[in-house]
Amino acid sequence: MVLIERRPLGVFLLLCFFMLTATARAADQTALVQLVEYVGADYVNAVQDGEIVSEAEYAEMDEFTRLLSEGIATLDDVEGKQRLADQAQQLEAAVDDKAPEARIQELAQKIRGTLVTVYGLPVIPKTAPDMEKAAQLYQTHCAACHGDEGRGDGPAGAALEPAPTDFHERARYMGRSMLGLYTTITGGVDGTGMAAYDDQLSEAERWALAFYVGGKAVSDQEADAGEQALRGTPGLKADMTLDTVIGKAPADVRDEIGKPAVQAMGYLRRNPEALFSQNRFIEISDAKLGEAAGLYADGDRAAARAAALSAYLDGFEMIEQQLSAVDSDLMRATERRFMAVRQAIEQGEEPAAVDARVAEARDSLAAAEDALGGDGLSAAATFSASFFILFREGLEALLIVAALLTFTRKAGARSASRHIHFGWVAALIAGVATWFAASTVISFSGASRELTEGVAGLAAAVILFYVGFW
Ligand code: HEC
Secondary structure, three states: OHHHHHHHHHHHHHHHHHHHHHHHHHHHHHHHHHHHHHHHHHHHHOEEOOEEOOHHHHHHHHHHHHHHHHHHHHOOOOOOHHHHHHHHHHHHHHHHOOOOHHHHHHHHHHHHHHHHHHHOOOOOOOOOOOHHHHHHHHHHHHHHHHOOOOOOOOHHHOOOOOOOOOOOOHHHHHHOOHHHHHHHHHHOOOOOOOOOOOOOOOHHHHHHHHHHHHOOOOOHHHHHHHHHHHHHOOOHHHHOOHHHHHHOOHHHHHHHOOHHHHHHHHHHHHOHHHHHOHHHHHHHHHHHHHHHHHHHHOOOHHHHHHHHHHHHHHHHHHHHHHHHHHOHHHHHHHHHHHHHHHHHHHOOOOHHHHHHHHHHHHHHHHHHHHHHOOOOOOHHHHHHHHHHHHHHHHHHHHHHHHHHHHHHHHOOOHHHHHHHHHHHHHHHHHHHHHHHHHHHHOOOOHHHHHHHHHHHHHHHHHHHHHHHHO
C-alpha cells in the first residue's frame, strides 16, 4: 500500500514543484515590469536638463536600472532575452549620462514592451472587474490619502513625502500600464506611504481598483471618442486585446497603433466589462484570423504565424470553457480548425490553402457564436453543466471507493480499509487545496495555461494507467 501511494505522490509533488516555480518566475517578471515603469515615471524627479535635481532620487534610478539588468539576467534563456539585456544596458548607460527624460521614457517603454512580448504577461484579471465595488473600496481604503476624486489631495496624504499620486496627472497616466498599477497596489512602494494591499484585498478587488484609478485621467469625451473609435476604426478592436490593454501604457499604444488606440484604451479602462464579453473574444479571433491570412498572402510567414496563434490564445481560448459546457464537440472541432490554420502556415502551403483553412475556422467561430447565443451562458445553464460534471465524477468516485471497501471487507483485510479512507479524505483535501491554489495563488494566461493543462493531463493519464494496472 505504502508503495502504491508513494508514486502518484511523486507525480503530485512534481506537479506542485512545477506550479511553484512557474509562479516564482511570474513574480520576478512582474517586479521587473514595475521596476522599469518606475524608472520611466520617476526619472523626472532625479534629473532635469542634464542636471541632478535630487541626489537621493538619482541614486535610486541608478540602483533600479542595475536591479533591472540583474533581474533580466536571471530570467529563462529564450529567444529575445539578449535584446532585452541590451535594452537594459542602454537604460543603465542613459541614466549614467543623465540623458533627457524623453530618452529614458522611450527606453523604459521599449523594455516593458519586450518583457511582455518575450515572456508573456505574468498576471491578468480572470473576470470582468466590478467597478461599483471598486468605487466603494476606493472610498474606504484609498481616498484618505489619494483624495475623494483621486487628485492626490486626501487629508491623510498632506504630510506625506512623496505625496500620494494624483491619478488625473496626464503625463503619469500616459506612462503607466494597468499591470504596473495592479502591481503597485499589490506590493506597495517601499519607503513611501503606499502600503501593500495583497493581504487586505483579493486579487479581483485589486484589479478592479487598478482599473478604477487607471481610468481617472480619462475624460467623458475621451471615453466616448474611444467607444466610437473601437466601432469605427478597422482593425482597432483586434489590436486592443486583453494583453495589450493590461500590459501596455497609453503611450505605448499611441506610438505603436496611433491616437485612436489611446482613446480606445481610455474607454476600456473605464468600461472593462467590454473587454470580457464573449462577442469581443469572437470578434478578436475572427479579425486575427483574417490578419493571418492577409500577412501570409504578403509573404510574411512569421507574422502570420503570430497572428494565427493570437487568434487562438487571445480570442477563442477565452471562451473555450463556456463553449465546451454547451457543445463540447463544436469546441473540439473549432480547436482543431485553429490548429489546421497554424499547421498550414507552418508547412508553407499555398496561400489559397491557408485561406481555405482560415475560412473553415471562421465558420466554426460563427457556429460557436450561435451556440453561445451571443450573451453566453445563462446562470441556469452554467449551473446544470457544472452540476452534471460534479454528479458524474462524484458518482464514479463513490462507486470505486464502495467497491474497494467491499472487496477488502470480503477478503477479511479490514486493516486495509484504513488506507482507503485515508485516500478519499486526502483526495478531498487535495481538491480543496488545488482549487485554492488555482483561484488565488497561481494565475494562468495564454500559453502557460495551455502548458498547465497539458502537464496536468499527462499526470492524470500516468496515474490512471498505473491504477488500471494495479
Ligand atoms: C497612507 C496613504 C495612502 C493610502 C491609504 C493609499 N495610498 Fe496609494 N500611494 C500613496 C503614496 C504616498 C504614493 C506615491 C508613491 C511614490 O510616489 O512612489 C502612492 C502611489 C499609488 C499608486 C502608484 C501610482 C503611479 O502612477 O505610480 C497607486 C496605483 C496607488 N497608490 C493606489 C492606491 C490604492 C488603490 C489605494 C487604496 C487601496 C491606495 N493607493 C491607498 C499613499 C497612499
